Amino acid sequence: MPVKEACGLLGIYSSRMDRSIAKTVYYGLFALQHRGQESAGIAVSDLRSIKYHKGLGLVSEVFDEKNLEDLTGKIAVGHVRYSTTGSNSLNNAQPLVVRYHSGELAVVHNGNLINAFEIRQELEKKGFVFHTTTDSEVIAALIAKSGTDLVESAIQLTEKIKGAYSLLIMTKDKLLAVRDPHGFRPLCIGSYNDAYVVASESAALDTIGASFMRDVCPGEIVVFDKSGMSTCNVSVERKSLCIFEFVYFARPDSVIDGVSVYMARWKAGKILSKEHPVDADLVVAVPDSGNVAAIGFSDGTGIPVGMGLIKNRYIGRTFIQPSQRIRNLGVKLKLSVLKELVNGKKIVLVDDSIVRGTTMSQIVNMLKDCGARSVHVRVSSPPVKYSCYFGIDTSSRKELIASSYDIESIRKFVGADSVGYLSIEGLVEAVGMKDRDLCLACFTGNYPLKAPRKGKKYLFEKR
Numbered sequence: 001m002p003v004k005e006a007c008g009l010l011g012i013y014s015s016r017m018d019r020s021i022a023k024t025v026y027y028g029l030f031a032l033q034h035r036g037q038e039s040a041g042i043a044v045s046d047l048r049s050i051k052y053h054k055g056l057g058l059v060s061e062v063f064d065e066k067n068l069e070d071l072t073g074k075i076a077v078g079h080v081r082y083s084t085t086g087s088n089s090l091n092n093a094q095p096l097v098v099r100y101h102s103g104e105l106a107v108v109h110n111g112n113l114i115n116a117f118e119i120r121q122e123l124e125k126k127g128f129v130f131h132t133t134t135d136s137e138v139i140a141a142l143i144a145k146s147g148t149d150l151v152e153s154a155i156q157l158t159e160k161i162k163g164a165y166s167l168l169i170m171t172k173d174k175l176l177a178v179r180d181p182h183g184f185r186p187l188c189i190g191s192y193n194d195a196y197v198v199a200s201e202s203a204a205l206d207t208i209g210a211s212f213m214r215d216v217c218p219g220e221i222v223v224f225d226k227s228g229m230s231t232c233n234v235s236v237e238r239k240s241l242c243i244f245e246f247v248y249f250a251r252p253d254s255v256i257d258g259v260s261v262y263m264a265r266w267k268a269g270k271i272l273s274k275e276h277p278v279d280a281d282l283v284v285a286v287p288d289s290g291n292v293a294a295i296g297f298s299d300g301t302g303i304p305v306g307m308g309l310i311k312n313r314y315i316g317r318t319f320i321q322p323s324q325r326i327r328n329l330g331v332k333l334k335l336s337v338l339k340e341l342v343n344g345k346k347i348v349l350v351d352d353s354i355v356r357g358t359t360m361s362q363i364v365n366m367l368k369d370c371g372a373r374s375v376h377v378r379v380s381s382p383p384v385k386y387s388c389y390f391g392i393d394t395s396s397r398k399e400l401i402a403s404s405y406d407i408e409s410i411r412k413f414v415g416a417d418s419v420g421y422l423s424i425e426g427l428v429e430a431v432g433m434k435d436r437d438l439c440l441a442c443f444t445g446n447y448p449l450k451a452p453r454k455g456k457k458y459l460f461e462k463r
């Protein structure tokens with residue numbers, strides 16, 4: 001959706017040298033590709049030094065046999081990026097690898113800091129030189145400038161930075177996994193053979209044959225080194241796991257903090273069908289992220305679900321393209337209507353979210369062009385009215401259709417016969433967590449942390 005994603009992380013600590021460690025990270029990143037498609041990178045430590053390779057584009061475009069073979073070692077971290085602070089450029093790609101007093105350091109970050117500007121200014125005044133325009137570099141800088149005990153440095157880091165961060169920090173002989181005290185973004189731990197794995201989503205563990213052990217807790221620092229795995233809890237604020245992970249970002253086969261993303265989406269669809277029933281012949285999903293909610297809607301009503309929209313499986317998520325013109329084309333390149341199925345039918349069209357409304361208005365149009373008698377739009381999340389500052393590059397508020405249009409105006413805009421959104425209570429019920437443990441700010445405007453004074457994506461470019 002024209003809300004950008006969340007970045008994906010994967011790290012491995014193996015108790016022995018592993019010639020194929022980078023390949024394993026590669027497959028794990030491949031499983032996390034939906035979280036970021038702008039750049040990818042892997043850094044590996046062989047206990048003496050850190051080598052890395054990164055580039056712009058998809059995991060499969062950045063890596064080949066040759067550059068993976070060069071990355072052998074014992075510890076590794078990988079990243080797929082969607083930029084939230086700083087442009088999409090090679091310079092801003094992660095892992096960020098820096099030299100510091102104790103050798104080298106590689107950092108991968110999922111989330112977005114809300115006080116990066118202030119910290120960077122403070123460090124620049126002290127003579128620090130920054131090489132990127134991302135918020136993530138302040139994390140590397142703060143670790144690099146503190147003392148020699150990495151865990152102590154990480155604790156100090158968590159006291160200083162504010163916002164959303166699931167992090168992996170690798171030195172030549174240690175791997176640290178850190179989740180911010182609010183637990184905005186997911187992070188989980190697994191293991192295979194004699195290795196520990198840390199990943200943004202459990203689906204990536206499944207892909208590389210690792211078994212799930214547990215989630216990293218909000219406010220926790222987990223250390224992997226020659227003595228195995230140990231943990232230290234720093235501080236826990238009010239938990240604020242991003243509910244949009246369940247709505248859209250995460251894969252349906254992931255389980256986040258004990259909740260199956262598939263089940264949450266299915267229940268959201270079912271509850272939506274009770275909140276906004278409609279007389280129709282066929283439920284059609286907007287693929288991909290509307291698929292599971294459409295099944296839930298169908299199961300909740302008995303209206304059959306059919307593949308009225310076919311997705312070109314080689315097209316990435318619509319919002320990769322930056323300009324509105326290309327984005328408009330994107331929907332058509334990506335989806336086509338199965339005319340035989342929709343012709344003459346009353347359709348319930350289910351999607352997970354409406355952001356700018358671009359996707360929905362085009363699809364309603366396409367369905368009507370193919371003979372649909374009526375199109376009833378059902379959305380398995382509440383209206384997105386507020387921007388996100390915690391690792392999702394939502395459009396500015398004025399671009400969010402629900403921030404300035406009411407439901408009836410949205411219905412007119414998308415050209416549907418009716419529009420129904422899931423309520424906030426319905427979505428929270430579908431996820432099954434307490435609402436106080438979730439961030440719901442893009443629906444409610446109640447931010448768990450004060451919105452930053454300077455929160456623009458190109459904060460460090462335009463100075």
Ligand SMILES: O=P(O)(O)OC[C@H]1O[C@H](OP(=O)(O)OP(=O)(O)O)[C@H](O)[C@@H]1O
Nearest residue numbers: 001002288289318354355356357358359
């Ligand atoms: O209102 P808009 O601004 O058009 O954005 C909303 C659409 O974008 C997302 O899908 P996307 O195409 O990104 O990815 P998907 O194929 O994974 O659903 C989301 O699922 C909606 O379909």
Ligand SMILES: NC(=O)CC[C@H](N)C(=O)O
Nearest residue numbers: 006007083084085110111
């Ligand atoms: N989507 C993310 O998690 C982005 C991480 C970081 N803020 C960046 O822009 O690189």
Ligand code: SF4
Nearest residue numbers: 242243388439441442
């Ligand atoms: S504002 Fe929305 S997208 Fe951002 S963290 Fe909160 S729930 Fe997630």
Ligand SMILES: [Mg+2]
Nearest residue numbers: 287288289290
């Ligand atoms: Mg979609």
